[in-house]
Amino acid sequence: MLAEAELAELKEKQGTLLTIGVFDGVHLGHRHLLGELKSKASARNLASGVVTFKRHPLETLKPQGTVTYLTDLDKRTKLIKALGIDIVVALTFDKDLASLSAKQFVALLQKHLNMKGLVIGPDFTLGKGKEGNFATLTELGKELGFSVEAASELQSGDVTVSSTAIRQALADGQMETATRLLGRHFSLHGPVIHGDKRGRLIDYPTANLNVSADRALPPDGVYTTIAIVDNKAYNAITNIGMRPTFAKQHRTVEVFLLDFHHDLYGKDITIELVEKIRAEMKFASAQELVGRIQQDVEHAKKTLAQTGAV
Numbered sequence: 526m527l528a529e530a531e532l533a534e535l536k537e538k539q540g541t542l543l544t545i546g547v548f549d550g551v552h553l554g555h556r557h558l559l560g561e562l563k564s565k566a567s568a569r570n571l572a573s574g575v576v577t578f579k580r581h582p583l584e585t586l587k588p589q590g591t592v593t594y595l596t597d598l599d600k601r602t603k604l605i606k607a608l609g610i611d612i613v614v615a616l617t618f619d620k621d622l623a624s625l626s627a628k629q630f631v632a633l634l635q636k637h638l639n640m641k642g643l644v645i646g647p648d649f650t651l652g653k654g655k656e657g658n659f660a661t662l663t664e665l666g667k668e669l670g671f672s673v674e675a676a677s678e679l680q681s682g683d684v685t686v687s688s689t690a691i692r693q694a695l696a697d698g699q700m701e702t703a704t705r706l707l708g709r710h711f712s713l714h715g716p717v718i719h720g721d722k723r724g725r726l727i728d729y730p731t732a733n734l735n736v737s738a739d740r741a742l743p744p745d746g747v748y749t750t751i752a753i754v755d756n757k758a759y760n761a762i763t764n765i766g767m768r769p770t771f772a773k774q775h776r777t778v779e780v781f782l783l784d785f786h787h788d789l790y791g792k793d794i795t796i797e798l799v800e801k802i803r804a805e806m807k808f809a810s811a812q813e814l815v816g817r818i819q820q821d822v823e824h825a826k827k828t829l830a831q832t833g834a835v
Contacts, residue, residue, distance in 0.1 A: 576638075
């Protein structure tokens with residue numbers, strides 16, 4: 526089984542206290558759980574560890590559906606490790622792993638990661654048929670010799686902080702809500718690729734960002750943005766959408782960096798979406814479009830100056 530081979534590469538000698546999940550977004554709720562994990566592990570002289578998955582389990586369990594991600598695996602791993610977690614292992618969730626019982630799965634964690642305990646969220650389940658809930662895992666722990674503790678949910682106002690709530694905020698274009706629940710601005714990352722260079726013709730050259738097709742995106746529109754290039758932040762605006770003024774038929778992510786005059790082709794850049802300025806619009810002429818872009822730029826400058834984002 527592929528997942529067991531991936532676990533076997535580690536052979537952790539120190540006892541571990543683990544949590545398990547996709548951790549998409551590594552949002553404030555995740556950080557709350559990981560903070561408890563780290564604290565409890567330290568108190569027991571155990572290594573803290575996260576078992577995550579390279580792809581969402583739903584892609585195997587419900588392959589007819591579509592799964593979008595707030596963060597890719599590399600970003601998730603870096604964010605988790607930045608919180609001081611000792612071990613992060615990403616497993617391949619395939620049919621073999623999905624077929625394991627809860628007992629079989631935790632036995633693998635004991636064998637390869639020397640698991641001494643689990644810290645899980647209140648609605649957590651694992652194993653075939655979701656049989657491994659808190660009560661079942663607690664009984665297994667008594668039988669196999671590991672502890673099970675439940676971390677509390679984190680509330681933000683009247684909303685439970687979750688990846689689902691953040692995806693909904695994104696779908697509604699509520700970037701401020703997404704930022705509050707994530708604990709940081711929602712970001713996109715990718716290489717700059719060649720476009721049709723229309724931006725240069727209207728004196729607003731844009732960088733076309735090649736964003737992975739499985740990334741969650743907010744609605745089409747224009748956004749106040751921070752662009753990170755070579756570890757330096759720049760004020761920017763971003764258009765996500767179909768560019769109806771030019772009758773384009775595919776969705777693009779185009780970034781215009783303010784006060785930046787260098788070649789970006791081939792560079793990997795990150796953009797942080799601060800707020801939605803307006804919906805995407807079709808203009809009667811390029812001149813009318815330029816006039817509105819000028820307004821968008823001024824709006825973005827004021828917003829970023831007020832927030833002190835850059």
